[in-house]
Amino acid sequence: MISGAHVILYSKNAEADRAFFRDVLGFTSVDAGHGWLIFALPPAEAAFHPSDVGDACELYFMCSESEAENGIPCEEGR
Numbered sequence: 001m002i003s004g005a006h007v008i009l010y011s012k013n014a015e016a017d018r019a020f021f022r023d024v025l026g027f028t029s030v031d032a033g034h035g036w037l038i039f040a041l042p043p044a045e046a047a048f049h050p051s052d053v054g055d056a057c058e059l060y061f062m063c064s065e066s067e068a069e070n071g072i073p074c075e076e077g078r
Contacts, residue, residue, distance in 0.1 A: 004043040004062040010051035017048040 011017045018037050021027045027046075029037040038047045 002062065004045070006038075006045045006047070006060040006062060008058040008060075009046060009048050010053065010056040011048045012051065012053075014048040014050040021046070021048075 009017070015035075018029075018035075021039050022029060022037065027039040027041065029039045032038050032047075036047065036049075038045050
């Protein structure tokens with residue numbers, strides 16, 4: 001079963017978008033290194049990556065550890 005998602009938002013001004021999520025919306029975050037903040041949006045996460053284009057996104061599904069241990073691939077969409 002899919003238990004959540006990690007969303008990546010590409011931005012022309014990732015620093016400003018991170019500050020908006022942190023300072024205005026009040027979302028908590030962890031620093032993944034080098035100032036790359038990952039914001040908790042239970043049951044999901046969101047991150048801003050710099051981009052010259054700014055019009056792309058990616059969606060990753062998160063699965064429970066028990067499914068990985070059982071050999072059930074997350075991409076089956078369960």
